[in-house]
Amino acid sequence: MAEIVLEGVDKIYTGGVKAVDGLNLEIADGEFMVLVGPSGCGKSTALRMIAGLEEISGGTLSIGGRVVNDLPPKSRDIAMVFQNYALYPHMTVEQNLAFGLKLRKTPKPEIERRVKEAAAMLGLEPYLKRKPAALSGGQRQRVAMGRAIVREPQAFLMDEPLSNLDAKLRVQMRASLNQLHDRLGVTTIYVTHDQIEAMTLGDRVAVLKDGQLQQVDTPKNLFDHP
Ligand code: ADP
Ligand code: ADP
Numbered sequence: 001m002a003e004i005v006l007e008g009v010d011k012i013y014t015g016g017v018k019a020v021d022g023l024n025l026e027i028a029d030g031e032f033m034v035l036v037g038p039s040g041c042g043k044s045t046a047l048r049m050i051a052g053l054e055e056i057s058g059g060t061l062s063i064g065g066r067v068v069n070d071l072p073p074k075s076r077d078i079a080m081v082f083q084n085y086a087l088y089p090h091m092t093v094e095q096n097l098a099f100g101l102k103l104r105k106t107p108k109p110e111i112e113r114r115v116k117e118a119a120a121m122l123g124l125e126p127y128l129k130r131k132p133a134a135l136s137g138g139q140r141q142r143v144a145m146g147r148a149i150v151r152e153p154q155a156f157l158m159d160e161p162l163s164n165l166d167a168k169l170r171v172q173m174r175a176s177l178n179q180l181h182d183r184l185g186v187t188t189i190y191v192t193h194d195q196i197e198a199m200t201l202g203d204r205v206a207v208l209k210d211g212q213l214q215q216v217d218t219p220k221n222l223f224d225h226p
């Protein structure tokens with residue numbers, strides 16, 4: 001687990017768009033922080049910079065007390081979950097869960113232990129031998145989360161992970177996410193444009209507008225003093 005600190009972080013894309021503008025944000029060890037705001041406000045860009053998928057144009061980013069501005073994604077020990085799942089279609093659920101660990105040469109008994117644990121936590125045991133095509137959207141999203149969990153990273157980053165699910169499943173998955181976070185206590189940054197999702201999931205919510213931080217507070221305080 002790790003705290004994540006952004007100090008005056010900027011992102012200027014080629015062509016001059018300032019997508020993130022002087023962002024200051026401290027996410028405590030074990031905290032569930034939601035980044036919320038309208039489309040185009042810079043949420044994904046901020047998350048992608050933390051993941052190391054996008055270069056930082058200015059400012060300082062540290063994870064677990066270490067400045068990571070120039071570290072590649074693989075060296076940051078964080079796992080990202082996307083809205084489009086990115087599962088391997090030709091592999092079973094079990095193989096999808098195990099694949100990242102195999103690449104990292106994790107010993108087989110350790111892989112088995114982690115896959116079993118993640119499957120239990122996410123209710124995926126009945127589906128371990130199925131391929132993604134034979135799963136519902138919610139089940140696929142659980143597999144995607146399982147792949148992040150088995151890595152036992154210092155932090156989770158999630159970019160609109162529920163946006164492809166229908167309303168009923170989104171409500172279920174929110175409850176699962178809350179449970180999962182209570183259980184694992186891993187520092188989490190979650191991007192959404194959905195205010196209800198932000199309020200139900202976040203320990204704190206950071207509201208972005210035009211690449212800048214407008215407010216950051218607990219859901220209760222934001223609700224009482226919008
Ligand atoms: P959000 O996730 O809040 O919808 P983004 O971070 O995707 O916002 O985008 C923030 C701004 O940066 C927008 O104006 C968007 O058009 C611009 N942008 C995003 N990605 C790129 C890119 N690869 N190149 C140039 N501009 C980009
Ligand atoms: P990690 O443990 O790093 O998350 P993954 O198993 O997610 O490893 O992915 C390993 C590599 O394969 C990454 O470069 C990723 O972008 C790529 N990848 C992930 N899913 C797919 C997919 N469905 N099809 C093709 N490539 C993928």
